[in-house]
Amino acid sequence: MVVKTLNVREDILGANDLIAENLRTQFDRANVFVINIMSSPGAGKTSVILKIIEHFADKLKIGVIEGDIASDVDARKVEAANVDVVQINTDGACHLDANMILSACRSLGIDDKRLVIIENVGNLVCPAEFKLGENLKVMILSIPEGHDKPLKYPLMFTESDALVLNKIDLLPHTDFDMEQLRSTVTAMNPKIRIFPLSAKTGEGVAAFTGWLQGAVEGR
Ligand SMILES: Nc1nc2c(ncn2[C@@H]2O[C@H](COP(=O)(O)OP(=O)(O)OP(=O)(O)O)[C@@H](O)[C@H]2O)c(=O)[nH]1
Numbered sequence: 001m002v003v004k005t006l007n008v009r010e011d012i013l014g015a016n017d018l019i020a021e022n023l024r025t026q027f028d029r030a031n032v033f034v035i036n037i038m039s040s041p042g043a044g045k046t047s048v049i050l051k052i053i054e055h056f057a058d059k060l061k062i063g064v065i066e067g068d069i070a071s072d073v074d075a076r077k078v079e080a081a082n083v084d085v086v087q088i089n090t091d092g093a094c095h096l097d098a099n100m101i102l103s104a105c106r107s108l109g110i111d112d113k114r115l116v117i118i119e120n121v122g123n124l125v126c127p128a129e130f131k132l133g134e135n136l137k138v139m140i141l142s143i144p145e146g147h148d149k150p151l152k153y154p155l156m157f158t159e160s161d162a163l164v165l166n167k168i169d170l171l172p173h174t175d176f177d178m179e180q181l182r183s184t185v186t187a188m189n190p191k192i193r194i195f196p197l198s199a200k201t202g203e204g205v206a207a208f209t210g211w212l213q214g215a216v217e218g219r
């Protein structure tokens with residue numbers, strides 16, 4: 001018997017792309033701007049989302065979709081900020097896919113929202129492969145992770161529209177080389193915007209949220 005090997009990867013991504021296109025049409029029709037936030041576990045996705053909420057809360061109606069393998073820890077933090085939130089538990093899957101977002105949007109309701117923020121599952125690899133119908137992909141790298149990460153995990157850096165360098169308050173305690181990081185990332189992705197900030201101290205946050213506001217208003 002001849003052993004056949006099937007490559008299902010492209011089929012899975014192709015099917016996801018179709019649902020993502022459909023989502024994007026729905027988002028455009030409802031005039032909702034969607035941001036997909038990605039990073040490794042603990043880089044600061046939820047902390048940065050809370051800063052984005054602080055900036056936009058009195059300007060427009062926000063909804064948040066939280067993606068985690070388990071728990072509703074992050075959704076509770078967002079709920080405490082008085083924002084509509086839906087928690088997705090992937091039960092082991094290391095990324096969100098467009099089908100999960102479709103279900104979450106039914107539960108969240110998008111017609112009354114102007115901005116929907118998606119917190120992807122903490123993982124520096126898989127989330128970058130799956131389109132979610134978003135307008136912007138924003139990734140976060142935190143200073144303690146090191147400036148070599150773009151070389152080791154390139155896809156998310158090449159796919160993202162913006163890179164938030166979070167936890168700059170920890171710079172004095174690390175050997176993180178900001179210039180090295182900038183030159184590596186811009187060589188891989190010349191269009192990427194880079195925002196060093198600290199979600200803890202607030203330093204640099206205004207430059208990032210100001211840029212986001214321009215992106216939302218420009219669409
Ligand atoms: N020193 C410092 N700590 C931070 C900063 N931002 C976030 N943290 C801390 O880093 C830890 C992880 O932050 P989260 O915002 O939960 O990170 P996350 O990416 O949402 O984590 P997961 O959802 O578990 O992947 C928390 O203890 C935060 O308080 C920062 O700018 N500086």
Ligand SMILES: [Mg+2]
Nearest residue numbers: 045046074119
């Ligand atoms: Mg989180």
